[in-house]
Amino acid sequence: MRCRFRRLNYILFLSISLFLFYRIYNINPISLYSQSPFTLIHYQNNTYRILSSSFKHNSRGSYLNFAYFNVEQRNRVLYIDFLYDIPVSSQWQSDGHLYPIQIAQYGLSHWSRLELNSKNQQNKIYKFERLQPNKNNHCSSWHTIKDEIFLSNTYIHFTISSNCSLHFHFFSNNIELVYSTKTIHDLETLTKRIIPLKGSPRQASRYMLIDIEKLMRKTLVFRRDLIKIQICGDTQSSVTQLIIGNQTLYDQQAFYSATRWLLNNQDLQTGCWFIHVRRNYGHHTQYHLRNPWCSAMAQGQAASLLVRLYSLTNNKEHLLAIRRAIQPLWSSNLTRAYFNNRFLWLEEYPLESSTKGLFVLNGCLYALIGIIDANTIDYQPYLSELINQIIISLQHMLPYYVHPNISNWSLYDLSHITMKSKINTASYSYHLVHITLLQCLRQIFKKTNHSVSQLFDFYVQRFTSAIL
Template sequence: IPASSQWQPDGHLYPIQIAQYGLSHWSRLELNSKNQQNKIYKFERIQPKENNHCSSWHTVKDEIFLSNTYIHFTISSNSSLHFHFFNNNIELIYSTKTVHDLETSTKKIILLKGSPRQVNRYMLVDIEKLMRKTLFFRRDFVKIQICGDTQSSADQLIIGNQTLYDQQAFYSATRWLLNNQDLQTGCWFIHVQRNYGHHTHYHVRDPWCSAMAQGQAASLLVRLYSLTNNNEHLLAIRRAIQPLWSSNLTRAYFNNRFVWLEEYPLESTTKGLFVLNGCLYAFIGLIDANTLDYQPYLSELINQIIISLQHILPYYVHPNISNWSLYDLSHITMKSKINTASYSYHLVHITLLQCLRQIFKKTNHSVSQLFDFYVQRFTSAIL
């Protein structure tokens, strides 16, 4: 699972990012389920020679596309697995031991914690970091070697199985969510202290429970439950949604009236940031959960959020840039400068509104039209 360096340079496990990681790989599984896999290469076990620190080199017989360098293997302790790419003349080393070699412009060392360690990785990402340029050979011959003591091994090395790669990533994300949910509140608490922008007197709660994290995690666990029908997974979904409806852990009220699902809930219950994408992601998660496991109180909250969006969406239209969106409403709630959405967030707003338009298309035409209106309006700004 990914570690985030956002707000904390030494890294932390960020539930939003982990849920997005799992959802991304689920989407890729769905998209690629009907596509034929590229060639897959397997090595059952690679071990050092008895009287040698390293094994002989094992060569993949065909030239492979670097876009197909999905790898999966299990490596023992005190071992390093070396991949040498002929055409690009580079080497990637995945190691569970202290490596005394220094990284160079043609060598990258990826340290692995724990042993035996199961590795599921896309080598192209590591190659691009190493090369630091986009112009390199996109097809290459690869040879592989393991180094370590006589007990060292790399087992079930598989190269090129994108489906396996995406499956492992999906299950890793869901496993982390299941193992780290607070059973009492349902939250995945975030323990990174934050102020809001330059407002040192406005603090995000410590720890904080993000509505966006809860919604996206619920969406991911709904997809897991569709595969498992495991009641424990259903209970985890119910717990994930609980902070959205049963308390103000994740909520704020615009004009003290319209409920909003807060990505960054502040300590002060009378203040809110009203981040647009965070609420919409949480809203979609709420709909996913209620579609799977209908509850009257969730339907009521969904209707309340629709009413909120009807009243609040006009405030997200930029007052000075025609049909551009705002990231949040802090200029209203905190008298800040207008927080204009970046180009990427503007596209996210359009995509989320398109998704909601489609969700309500068959069940509530007027609500679908509401979202369509803002899709058209925000899209016109980039045409």
Template sequence: MRLNLKFLLISLCVTVALITFALWANCGVGHGLVPKWPQHHGDGDNPFEQTEEIDCIINQEYAIGCRKEGEEVYLPFSFLQKYFDVYGSLNVVDGSRRFDWTHSYGKVNYPKGAYDPRGIFMYFENYNVEMRDRVKCISAIDGVPISTQWESQGYFYATQIAQFGLSHYSKNLTEPEPRRKTVEDGEREMATWIVPKGSSMNRTIDRTRPVAGAVLSFSTGKSFDTAVVLPMDHVLDLVLSIDVLLKPNSTICVTLQNRETQKLYHVYYILADLLIGVQDENIYYGIGLNSTGAWKHLTRDLFVDLQKGLPQYASTDKRRKMRRTELKVVEISLLGNGSIDNLTLSTSEHISHFYDAAEWLIRHQDPSTGGWPIPVRRKLGSGFGELGRGWYSAMAQGHAISLLARAYYHSKGDKRYLRAALDGLKLFRIPSYQGGVLATFLGKYAWYEEYPTTPHSFVLNGFIYSLLGLYDLNSTAPANQSNEAA
């Protein structure tokens, strides 16, 4: 009896062990942590043999081309991207092509400390606004981004311009002090320029500027082989700062080289009302016809200026975003007639970009409404009326006020920024149906509309940023004026 019990106990242990091993061996077979969407390729070897082109009718309003495969219907991502305001791109990972889809270009960023209305704006030190796909370029006339979010030809969008300025303000507080190399200032730092026969270059005192000082003046022929040239071999410091005075038909050209492929690119700054133009490896930015014969300060990220021009001539297959470390400055050329001063190359110039955005807001604020109108139509979705050109956004107002409050603080009290921020409050008191941004939520609570649609859309994101702008101004303005934002 004792032997039988011992035998049964051993048998039971062996059975449990075998079952455990069998379960462990099959664990995870055919299963994954992320479920895969079923792929329907029909019954044949060719995955597209049962593919059919069909029309998709969108809200009984218009048709787009779709693809039917078995019982599945596929809509083009170009439609989904605009309709749902999502993001995606084709990428090659480990030698295989894949499509990466995201609901937002943003990432989750956790606060590093208590919010300071004079300090870093939210998590914007992580933003790189100028490199967004929806930014056509950085205007060389105004120094701010040109948006293509709702119109492909490009327009000034106050929300994006304010984000550009706020990101650079925040980066200035979080990044190391930039490395700067003064290349030419006409006085202490004098570069060795090559002056072709028939052209001239000299350093003179310019007494027409607010502060008289030495400048470098040049005069050349019309053809580029007569240009005054400065050969260089400068890496990493790709932000150009320069004071320029150009006369008609004059140009500044910066030549960049890809250090890996040795390919040359030429970025031109010309007297024209041009956003961006591309001809092969030549990229053109207009600094404005009204700059003719007048001193103008330029701050240009050469990497961004090149990167924004590349997709316009490169085919889809050859298009590839470069790394900043791949580029170097190999030449700066001056053509025509004019003068330059304070030619500098640096790793960054965040505060200059910040003030470019602040000055744009000053110049383009509507004096009667205190707002920054959005110059394009916007259809939010089915059931909402279209917003016509010139509509106002509480998010744009809030962002702009946050930036102007910081400009007032950083400039040590420049009242132009304070006045503009206070004027920006006007639209918060005007109902959206009268052209403002004020709505009523649940019949009794004030709500500031990112999109002042009919009916009300109550978009939370824009509402929060509008409140943040009010808080920033209330915390920064003098006591006798801060109550207007309360």
């Protein structure tokens, strides 16, 4: 009887374990063997995409799996800036700052969505021409859209004149969203939210659902609604054209907003997008980031974004911006550290002391891909040499990123070696990022350097085995 009870307990335990493993770590078997460039992984009600064997990196094409990133929906994005139409980050600064890494990722995700959606049918487009207030009552009559709109895919683009406001009223949820070029003191109620717009006339491209959620500080359960539109202001106020519902239009505007900010805010002498947020490393108050600091990851991802812009424009100024973006990665120690005083590393978070480094894995790999993208469209011998130096470092250092206690799991950085910190285990999402970046590099070097491709393949297989 006792033996049967133990056997029953064992079978029950095994069944529950298998069920939980399937629910949490299920890799979609269809994606593994299909021609899709992505493999789907389901973990804790989230879907992640790593690359499949059919993925092909193209410096002008979609960037990794970024077509499925919603940068603007991240918790650490406070809102989309009303002047530049780019995300404002609360990372390390609660009142917000413009963070180059996040801005570059925002542009790359929308460029990748453009690539993805070029093959798909677009959303309906609703156009309103020359909206103006009524002469008698300061506001126009309400213009109603008859169809329900899916707010998770609804974008608006408009040009609004000074001293007026554009009102969107959502029927089912009784929320009014107001875009205004002036301060309107009497509109702040529980069901109305004001989005101020500076400048006149002001062109704007907005994702309405994100604006509402960021202002209400919660994720809304509704994804569709009926809306009506009204413009209020003086007799000279107008909205020349209002377009609703074109996802491609929003992706284009978001891509250009990100590239425009990067082009206008690059330091022309160093090539950096300097970050002015003061930071220590974790609990190590003696280790400070340089102030201001220049992140290799920001430089690499910005270069990848500007390469894609240059593929459209062939503009020499854009090419010069790409060269400047790569400059601090090869010509100075603004972003560099040396492991064991020998192996070059490109630091996502460069410390004040050049003899100390964090050696964050994903930051260096993103920077490497940016260098490769730049070198693809603008070959330079010094960039090829830099790529070779980083490959030599990776050959030596990748074994240190294998967790000593968790089989085939990756580490986020090497601070436990350089600073005697606690081992910084990669989170599940960062572990998948490591796999994705190594998969991309494996594919890039497959035709040109078989031994290097095999190096990356070895760690792809090893890290992937931890989630299978």
